[in-house]
Amino acid sequence: MLSKMPPVILVIGSDGQVGWELMRSLSTLGTVVGTSLYANAASLRLDLAQPQTIATMIDHVRPSLIVNAAAYTAVDKAEQESDLATAINATALAELGHLAVKMNIPIIHYSTDFVFAGTSHAPYQETDLTGPLGVYGQSKLAGENALINSGASWIILRTSWVYGVRGQNFLLTMRRLFNERQQVQVVNDQVGCPTWSRLLAEATAQIWCQIQYRKLSFSDIQGIYHISGAGSTSWYGFAQTIHQHGNYRCRLAPIASVDYPATAARPAYSVLDNTKIQKTFGIFMPHWQQSLNQCLADLPAHN
Template sequence: MKILLTGNTGQVGYELERSLQGLGEIVAVDRTRMDLANLDQVREVIRAVRPQLIVNPAAYTAVDKAESEPELAYRVNAEAPALMAAEARALGAALVHYSTDYVFDGQSPEARVETDPVAPLNVYGASKLAGEQAIAASGVPHLIFRTSWVYGMRGKNFLLTMLRLAKERGELRIVDDQHGAPTWSRTIADTTALILAQARAGGAGWWSENGGIYHLSSQGRTTWCGFTAAILEEAGIACKLVAITTDQYPLPAARPRYSALDSNRLQERFVRLPAWRDALRLCLR
């Protein structure tokens, strides 16, 4: 099986290039070779590689910046995945794509299941939802994994920012009224690889029986302040932590207050997922 992997220098893409080893021939491309903002280039690369599977973790993820450049966010997060889906279907290939907890409005304190109504609060979430809908409408065999609060030891993410700021400052003021599940990029990659191994063993009918949207996030939930407290404790860094409200830290893009995802559907069908604190400990180790 030939696998086209996008965004291999990003948090999730880097881990996927490692985790997918052994499942097939991996053709990994970064933004210089396949820029999702350049739809002609996306089409050209897919037609040149002719993969049996496209795995697309690449995305526009600048949540606040998306408010001021929605056209670019939609091109990368909606139009490019739609094009990938169309090209994959023409090749008889399948598509794995990643989405976000931000497709929900976060009004309910309950963890969201895949069939709950979607109502994104910001451009980023709306663009990711449009990508989901385009893939589903294309008829291509697909898996869409919604995940949340992604972090890792490379790139730009909350974990690395907190580690840096805690060493530079004596005090951190962190939002404590937004709830979700921090998810290690390696958890996402390893889970994807385990599921795709099942798909390879499952034969031709596997995708029609198992395709669709799944929630893929670590188990449990916390707040950004609680996540920070765990980071400092696990890293052994002493720093004063002050809990604040969302209103005390205004940003251009609105965030859902409750964006925990219920991953039971994925766990019942495929594989168990770790508790967020256990994954954080392994990541820092």
């Protein structure tokens, strides 16, 4: 008897922090095909800044699900490259949505806490008013809206402060600086939730698994969901946990945002409320400190 062919899942941005983890966490649910900006042994080449190439890729792969983990994520650089950030984070989403409708393929997409202005003092819910402070957040919000308005079947997972064992992220940057410098200063007046890319990828796989096997209808579950590590901290608190884990000589000191000028403004408070994803999918993200300790245990001692 012939066995059923596994479904094909397309992961766009499979070389990024989240995309790389998705390649593994989705692999028990189907054949996972990855794309990256520069093709390598594990992925095909796709440049989202060239929207006309997206149709060719989707037509070639014929996936049952598209997971878009690609994005222009350089928050400060985006202020000078707003056209490119908008092309990748917004225009490409309109095209992806259009193709998804045409070919009847659902999309799971990621967005960010930077869609909020950060003036709240309570965790942000999905229905709260957005108000991005910079080009990155504006382009991501425009991408959310482009996907929503496309008519496709979609889920948007808004997350925050993503770190992991590879890629460019706060955890790896801090470890490098703690080894290189005598003192590192980190802002202590921006509060948010660190999120381990691995758990985000595993939650994505759980969501897709539930949609398929509980036969959930997209009209019932389609929406924006907040998903980040539980609890909250400042960048300084995040750095403290990393610092305590190693035996660094480097001193760590808190600093105010005003004394650490960056090109792009960042929300002072961007804690996300995970209640909706808990109630809909039964996904409970662990406390950020517990996840960070697990991730640190996965990394070699000093790199």
